[in-house]
Amino acid sequence: MIRIHHKELTAERWRALSFYEQMAHIGSEVSRAINWRRKNTESCRLAAERALELLDLTLETSVGSPARLKELARLREVLADDFFFANEYGSRDELWKSYFDAFAYAARNPLAQG
Numbered sequence: 001m002i003r004i005h006h007k008e009l010t011a012e013r014w015r016a017l018s019f020y021e022q023m024a025h026i027g028s029e030v031s032r033a034i035n036w037r038r039k040n041t042e043s044c045r046l047a048a049e050r051a052l053e054l055l056d057l058t059l060e061t062s063v064g065s066p067a068r069l070k071e072l073a074r075l076r077e078v079l080a081d082d083f084f085f086a087n088e089y090g091s092r093d094e095l096w097k098s099y100f101d102a103f104a105y106a107a108r109n110p111l112a113q114g
């Protein structure tokens with residue numbers, strides 16, 4: 001069963017955020033999933049679902065280059081593999097944090113976006 005977690009988030013509102021802000025929000029949900037991974041599997045699953053939902057919105061609203069779309073699609077595949085399947089790609093929590101921290105930094109620092 002697919003749940004909609006961000007019921008009030010429209011594509012227009014999501015599109016109004018910069019790409020870096022979108023990725024930082026996705027990273028926040030991934031961070032929550034990581035934090036819950038060994039404590040509460042249901043909370044981990046819900047946070048991972050929210051991350052994928054936001055990533056899907058980013059894919060749907062992205063008018064970026066084919067390279068960006070390819071990376072986002074691959075990111076979705078690897079996230080789903082890590083949190084819902086056998087982690088065949090060998091993802092590690094430290095790598096997720098490092099990947100998404102760069103977007104959080106860029107979202108807070110306009111000079112980093114240029």
